Amino acid sequence: MIIEVRDVKKNFGSLAVLQGVTFSIEKGEAVTIIGVSGGGKSVLLKHLVGLIAPDAGEVLIGGVNIACLDERELMPVRRQFGVLFQGAALFDSMTVEDNIAFVFNRERRYPREEIARRVEEVLEMVGLKGIEKKWPADLSGGMRKRVGLARAIIYRPDILLYDEPTTGLDPIAADAIDRLIMHVVQQLKVTSIAVTHDMRSARRIGKRILMLHEGRIYADQTPEEIFKSTDPVIYRFVNGISAQQENLDL
């Protein structure tokens, strides 16, 4: 198991967001976590990379419990991850090139030419060749997400996390991002975990779907099983039926 989450609980004040989440992910798996907005999906994702510490429970990455590590001890663990944030989270004071090569520039591990070559390679992979000198503010939402993805994959991480990769994009841009994620997972053979409430995207980018409901993993099934499920909670979520709508239909 590359990731194991054991009985993780997290409260924000009086709000219990995670109430005992348990699941595990094997190396090379492509998993999607679905659930309603505000249901704790992004909070769960942030637990996996140590951005949020759980109130109780364990988060094991490669067998190491990261729940009890401090910020500096977490740094080597985080090198295994590439994260695509919901709003891409590009550094707006840096060009696209400097964003993508951020760690290389800081660590001065490679000569300038080598860094430029790697940046060009990943930008080509995400279909944005030639925008190295642009600023994040000059890019569209879809382009920002692609650059965010390029920044996440340049270090060849073992695990890729995507937080709502298609949220806020038009259907065509969302389709392009989905294809890109599938392409990256296939090409780099990484473990991929995406959080989304976009069912079309969830079906395409995940080989296994975890449904987070009321702070717990409610379902752990393949996309086909989820889409065929007659369980009322899963059915309502997959088909986008609110409780209000159900009452009106009755």
Next chain:
Amino acid sequence: MRPISLVAVRMTTSAKQFALEWFSGLGRGALLCRDIFKSIFKVKPVWRDVLYQMYFIGVKSQSVVTITGAFTGMVLCAQTYFQFHKVKMDTATLAVVSVGMGSELGPVLTSLMVAGRVGAAIAAELGTMRVTEQIDALRTLATHPVDFLVVPRFLAMLLVMPILTAGSVCVGIFAAFLVGTFLLGINPTYLWYNMLHYTGMNDILTGMIKTFVFGAIIAVIACDKGLNCPQGAEGVGRATTEAVVYSSISILITNFFLTMVLNKLLP
């Protein structure tokens, strides 16, 4: 419940809330200081980042600080002259300006101006980075926010503040000299001689030590407010305001205690 008891309960609750916020802020500041020193001694600072911050904090604040110093020196000279003239002590005017500017007004006013300009900018920049998840992105890229964001600002502030203050004090004294000589008609030779005679190394040292401490206070408070900024545009606004207000108040309070301590240490 009677209205008077209700008011008492509300006052107690807000006092408790204020005390809680004050102590948690103090604790956060102390932990941030610990992280800063850990980072400075364990991780090599990136001097290119420090230099950029020195340019932003130092060079860009120079005009504001110079104008503040010049006009403070001029007004202090005029006010001192108006009082000293009554007792025929006109030529001691510049000595008062020099001691006052060097040990009190120079460091305090320069720090207050820098807190307003730079402290606000630091809190707003880091706050925006926090609400747009850029700080989380930084952490996922295995970079400690204190190493990358706080240490360069802290070091730059320590290095730049004494220089800014020295500039402000010199300009203030020179402006006061010009006002005293050309506007108030005081003999320039005696004016200058008395200033040199009554201004001691302890006055200059006191000012420099103070400015060093004030620089650290501004950097720590502004970075803390930015890194712990509440969500949303309102949160960034609040963090910016609090950074300026808390830095200014801390500077004024610390100034009193530093004056008392340094007066004993550097008599």
